[in-house]
Amino acid sequence: MxxxxxxxxxxxxxxxxxxxxxxxxxxxxxxxxxxxxxxxxxxxxxxxxxxxxxxxxxxxxxxxxxxxxxxxxxxxxxxxxxxxxxxxxxxxxxxxxxxxxxxxxxxxxxxxxxxxxxxxxxxxxxxxxxxxxxxxxxxxxxxxxxxxxxxxxxxxxxxxxxxxxxxxxxxxxxxxxxxxxxxxxxxxxxxxxxxATKPGKPVAAPEHEPFPGVEFFRSYPRSPIVTAMGRRLVEEGCSAYASGPGPQWTPADAQSFRLWQQKLGDAPRFCDGIPGRRQWDALKVPKV
CATH class of the missing domain: 3.40.80.10 (Peptidoglycan recognition protein-like)
Incomplete structure (x- = not known):
């Protein structure tokens, strides 16, 4: 205790x-x-x-x-x-x-x-x-x-x-x-x-943005993480954007991520536009 x-x-x-x-x-x-x-x-x-x-x-x-x-x-x-x-x-x-x-x-x-x-x-x-x-x-x-x-x-x-x-x-x-x-x-x-480090020591930042969690995206966030994700989706040819991407999570972000889920070959039930951890990690969004 x-x-x-x-x-x-x-x-x-x-x-x-x-x-x-x-x-x-x-x-x-x-x-x-x-x-x-x-x-x-x-x-x-x-x-x-x-x-x-x-x-x-x-x-x-x-x-x-x-x-x-x-x-x-x-x-x-x-x-x-x-x-x-x-x-x-x-x-x-x-x-x-x-x-x-x-x-x-x-x-x-x-x-x-x-x-x-x-x-x-x-x-x-x-x-x-x-x-x-x-x-x-x-x-x-x-x-x-x-x-x-x-x-x-x-x-x-x-x-x-x-x-x-x-x-x-x-x-x-x-x-x-x-x-x-x-x-x-x-x-x-x-x-x-x-x-994993000694107390008070600097901690090396990860190269890629850690998965923010499903709830993060379902809350319609406004964050530089969303912009960085969108840019990676564009680079991967998975863009449903008419303009942007920008920091505000929109239906265009969800549609673009759905294209990425489909590109990964995931089953339809896992292609809802909301990032999962494995799908997010595969996209390799730069750390912001």
Whole structure:
């Protein structure tokens, strides 16, 4: 059973991973003690704040609001990659979720779709809120994504976990949609690459863009990944574009990818225009 880290230990493992940390307020003692268990710890949950501005977002997560008292997470990850620690104990961040998801996290196996709300996630997970409007259009700067990767890797390294112990809030409960705007599958791949290196060391970027996950494309994303994919499809002679390609996922992107699926010789049921991992890897989209 993994016991919660002391404030000093949490601070040390984050800094060892190269995280730029700000100790905010009375974060060492600011928690929801007396309102439920804290531990055993089994993983990390990533959220988005649905807010803008660092100072106001940190204040919101520290204080909470009438219906949901703070702290609302353990740390707030700003767009510039700074991590504001606001709690080291129980926090109101994950809420109720699916026991089957928790079992999968503990076993570090693929996650089932969450259906039930029968388990207290606030007792089992560290939570990090990332400053983002959560509308699918608000950008995720490279510095912020790097901080998410480092924070998650730091905690996984401290407990001897793989990246399978890091989930998005939407993977814990079907009542939430966060984080929106990047793929948790890709983030877990990044975390695992970092865990393969020593703490704080640079991680070599992959030559090709990792598979963002099926959900990424079904959310009609706007991303440079979509542009890079479209250019590769054009190079492969699989273009249904009247103009572009561009960063916004459109029906023309789906039709173009369907042509690629057909070029690969896949069965009709696998030629729906939504990229699968094997099909994506075969396209070799340059890293963006």
């Amino acid at each position: 993994a016991t919660p880290m002391t404030p000093d230990r949490l601070l040390d493992v984050l800094r060892a991973e190269g995280v730029r940390v700000v100790e905010y307020g009375s974060w060492r003692t600011h928690d929801r003690a007396g309102h439920g268990a804290w531990g055993p710890i089994n993983g990390v949950v990533i959220h988005h704040t649905v807010s803008s501005g660092t100072e106001s977002s940190v204040e919101l997560c520290y204080d909470g609001y009438a219906e949901l008292p703070g702290p609302l997470c353990h740390g707030v990850i700003a767009k510039d990659g700074t991590v504001y620690l606001i709690s080291a104990g129980r926090a109101n961040h994950a809420g109720a979720g699916d026991a089957d998801v928790l079992a999968a996290v503990i076993a570090e196996r693929p996650l089932p779709e969450p259906t039930d709300m029968n388990t207290d996630g606030n007792a089992r997970f560290y939570g990090f809120e990332c400053v983002n409007l959560g509308n699918g259009a608000d950008p995720w700067p490279a510095e912020q994504l790097d901080a998410i990767e480092r924070v998650s890797a730091a905690i996984c390294r401290a407990y001897g976990w793989s990246a399978a112990s890091v989930i998005g809030h939407k993977e814990w409960t079907n009542q939430k949609s966060d984080p929106r705007g990047f793929s948790m599958t890709t983030m877990r791949e990044r975390i695992d690459r970092r865990l």
